[in-house]
Amino acid sequence: MTNFSRRGAMGLLGGAATLPMLGTPALANTKMTVGALRFTSHAASFVAFERGYFADEGLDVEFKFFQAAQPMAVAIASGDADYAVTAISGGLVSLAEKGAAKVIGGALSEEKGIDGQKILASNAAYEAGLTSPAALGGKNYAVTQAGSSFHYMGSKISAAEGVSVKFKPLQKVGAIIGAMKSGQVDAWSIVPHIAKGLAGAGAVKIIGNVADYIPNYQVTTVFTSANNAENERGQTEAFLRAFSRGADDFNAALVDKSAGDEAATEMVKLIHKYVYADRPFEKAEKSIRNGAMRINKNAGLNMSSVQDQLDWFKAEGLIKEDITSETLVDPSYAPTI
Numbered sequence: 224m225t226n227f228s229r230r231g232a233m234g235l236l237g238g239a240a241t242l243p244m245l246g247t248p249a250l251a252n253t254k255m256t257v258g259a260l261r262f263t264s265h266a267a268s269f270v271a272f273e274r275g276y277f278a279d280e281g282l283d284v285e286f287k288f289f290q291a292a293q294p295m296a297v298a299i300a301s302g303d304a305d306y307a308v309t310a311i312s313g314g315l316v317s318l319a320e321k322g323a324a325k326v327i328g329g330a331l332s333e334e335k336g337i338d339g340q341k342i343l344a345s346n347a348a349y350e351a352g353l354t355s356p357a358a359l360g361g362k363n364y365a366v367t368q369a370g371s372s373f374h375y376m377g378s379k380i381s382a383a384e385g386v387s388v389k390f391k392p393l394q395k396v397g398a399i400i401g402a403m404k405s406g407q408v409d410a411w412s413i414v415p416h417i418a419k420g421l422a423g424a425g426a427v428k429i430i431g432n433v434a435d436y437i438p439n440y441q442v443t444t445v446f447t448s449a450n451n452a453e454n455e456r457g458q459t460e461a462f463l464r465a466f467s468r469g470a471d472d473f474n475a476a477l478v479d480k481s482a483g484d485e486a487a488t489e490m491v492k493l494i495h496k497y498v499y500a501d502r503p504f505e506k507a508e509k510s511i512r513n514g515a516m517r518i519n520k521n522a523g524l525n526m527s528s529v530q531d532q533l534d535w536f537k538a539e540g541l542i543k544e545d546i547t548s549e550t551l552v553d554p555s556y557a558p559t560i
Contacts, residue, residue, distance in 0.1 A: 250280060250281030250282065250457060250458060250461055251281040252281065252283050253281055253282050253283060253458060253461075254283045254285070255277075255282050255283065255284050255285070255305045255306065255458070255462070256284075256285050256286070256287050256303070256304045256305050256306075257272075257284050257285070257286050257287070257304065257305065257306050257307065257462075258286075258287050258288075258289055258295040258298055258299065258304035258306070258307030258308070258309070259286055259287070259288055259289070259307065259308060259497075260288065260289060260290070260295075260309070260396075261288060261497055261498050261500075262414055262416070262417075262498060262514070263414065263416045263494060263498050263511055263514030263515065263516075264308075264330070264331040264414050264442070264443060264514065264516060264518070265308055265330075265497075266469070266473045266490075266494050266498075266518070267308070267330065267466050267467070267469035267470035267473055267518050268286070268308060268466060268469060269469070269493065269494060269496070269497050270468075270469035270470075270472050270473055270490070270493060270494075271284075271465040271466055271468060271469035272284055272286070272469075273493050273496070274468075274469070274472065274493075276464075276465035276466075276468045276469055277462075277465045279465065280461035280462070280464060280465045281461065282458075282461055282462060282465065287303065287304050289309075290394075290395040290396055290397060291367040291368065291371070291394060291395055291396065292309040292310045292312045292314075292315070292367065292371055292372060293312050293313075293314035293315070293367070293368050293370075293371065295307050295309045296309065296312060296314045296315040296318055296324060296446075297314065297318070299318070299323075299324050299446060299447060299448055300318045300321075300323035300324050300448065302448065305447060305448070305451060305462075306445065306446070306447045306451070306459075306462050307445075307446060307447070308330045308331075308443050308444070308445050308446075309443055309444070309446070310371070310372030310375075310442060310443050310444070311326070311372065311375075311441075311444055311529065311532050311533075311551070312368070312370050312371050312372065313368075313369065313370020313371075313536055313541040313542060314368070314370060315446065315551075316370075316533070316536060316541075316542045316546060316550075316551055317542060319449070319546075319550055319551045320542070320543065320546050320550055322449050323448065323449055324446055324447070324448060324449060325446060325447060325448070325449050325451075325452040325453075325551070325552065325553045326444045326445070326446045326524070326529070326551050326552045326553070327445055327446060327447055327452055327459060327463065327522070327552075327553050327556040327557060328444065328445035328463060328466075328519070328521075328522025328523070328524055328556055328557035329441050329443075329444055329445065329519040329522055329523050329524035329525055329557065329560070330442075330443040330444060330445055330470075330518050330519060330522065331414075331441075331442040331443040331516055331517070331518055331519075332439065332440065332441055332442060332516070332517050332518075332519055332525060332528075333433060333434040333437065333438065333439060333440040333442060333516070334434075334439070334516070334517045335434070335438070335439075337478060337515075337516055337517055338415055338432075338513070338516075339414075339415060339432060339433060339434045339516050340376070340412055340413060340414050340415060340418070340432070340433035340434070340442070340516075341412065341413065341415055341418035341419070341422075341429045341431070341432060341433070342356055342380060342410065342411075342412045342429070342430050342431035342432065342433060343403065343410060343411045343412065343413065343418055343421065343422070343427045343428065343429060343430065344409060344410050344427065344428045344430045345403045345404070345405075345406045345408065345409055345410070345427060345428075346406065346425075346426070346427060346428060347406030347409075348362060348406065348409035348410065349427075349428040349430070353409055353410065353430065354428075354430060355430050355431060356380050356381075356383075356384050356430060356431045356436070357384050357386070358386075359380070359381050359384060359386050359388050359409075359410060360381075360384075360386030360387060360388070361386075361387070361388070361389070362388050362389065362409035362410050363388070363389050363390075363391045363407075363408045363409045363410070364377040364381070364388040364389065364390050364391065364408070364409065364410045364411065365391055365393055365399040365402060365403065365408040365410065365411040366390050366391065366392050366393070366399075367392065367393065367394055367395065367396065367399070368392050368394065369390070369392060369541065370536065370539075370541045372442065372443075373399075373411065373412060373413075374390055375532060375535055375536075376412045376433055376436075376437065377390060377410070377412060378390075378535065378539070379436055379437050379535070380412070380431075380433070380436045380437075383436045388410070391408050393408070396413075396417075399411055399413075400417070400421065400426075403421070403426070403427050404421075404426045404427070410430075411427075412433050414442075414514055414516070415513050415514050415516065416498070416510045416511055416513050416514020417510075417514070419509075419510065419513040419514075420509075420510040420513070423509075423510075437528075437531075439525060439527070439528055440528055441524065441525040441528035441529055441532075442516075444524065444529075445463065445466065445522050445557070447459060447462075452553045452556070453553075459556065460556065463521075463522050463556060463557065466522060467520070467521050467522055470518040470519070470520065470522070471520065472490065473490060473515075473518055474517060474518060474520070476489070476490035477490055477491070477512060477515035478515050478516070478517050478518075487512075491504075491508050491511050491512060492504065494511050495507050495508070495511060498510075498511055498514075499511065519560065521557060521558055522556070522557040523557055523558045523559065523560040524552065524554075524557050524558075524559055524560065525559070525560050526548060526552070526554075526559045526560075529548055529551070529552060530548055533546065533547075533548060533551065
């Protein structure tokens with residue numbers, strides 16, 4: 224995990240201190256840690272940070288970066304992070320059941336007409352006949368942990384094809400990429416900026432689209448501690464306002480492409496500070512543009528998708544049968560879609 228503070232950046236902004244404060248005076252310089260992955264799908268937080276939307280709300284944000292969803296959920300529950308964006312996992316649901324975490328909105332979504340997450344085969348598996356999801360039977364399917372979004376996607380895809388796969392937990396996305404390249408695992412599903420980048424480099428083959436198996440999938444959610452949701456309403460609403468402004472900018476620039484070519488290039492440059500930052504911009508640009516999926520307006524949450532995920536967790540024996548959507552979600556913050 225690495226940290227990056229808005230406080231250091233603000234010293235470089237000079238006249239930005241004169242911008243109008245949209246948050247209440249009580250929130251001025253409220254320090255907050257936001258959990259994130261270095262994925263294009265987390266761009267709303269990066270945009271809100273870089274364009275001063277968090278600062279406008281009186282929020283002094285520091286990022287804490289993770290390599291998987293479940294550790295981020297644990298960080299929210301322990302107070303090591305205040306707000307985060309990640310997929311629904313068994314760990315997150317269990318923490319919500321214990322009264323430690325709450326989903327307060329939606330973020331990344333699969334949407335018809337927008338290129339989304341891809342199903343991948345290792346080169347070795349592809350050459351051995353894994354050329355479509357129908358051939359997944361008996362193959363090793365990479366996941367970070369049991370109960371992760373990768374587990375959910377792989378299970379739904381294999382069930383739809385009527386085949387059985389072997390799930391292999393590798394803890395971190397980086398470890399999965401290495402295992403796919405070396406042929407230690409056969410298949411995986413991941414966001415397009417990673418999938419297309421790997422396929423374009425000849426490291427894997429794309430064999431399908433997640434949206435064909437899980438339409439309107441609410442891929443990631445915005446969540447916080449139960450205490451923040453219940454007792455820090457002003458702060459939580461301020462976070463969501465800033466996050467939503469970031470999402471609007473991102474969608475206009477790279478998803479709807481309504482903001483123009485210059486705005487799109489500026490957006491890619493902003494995201495490049497966080498995603499593929501170790502690569503030259505010229506090499507990172509295409510992958511970042513390829514990763515542009517819809518981030519829900521006003522952090523709207525697809526409750527039908529959330530319920531489907533909860534039903535799957537129960538069917539797999541990963542969460543208790545009596546857990547409901549009310550256990551996981553505080554519906555008072557964001558609209559449902």
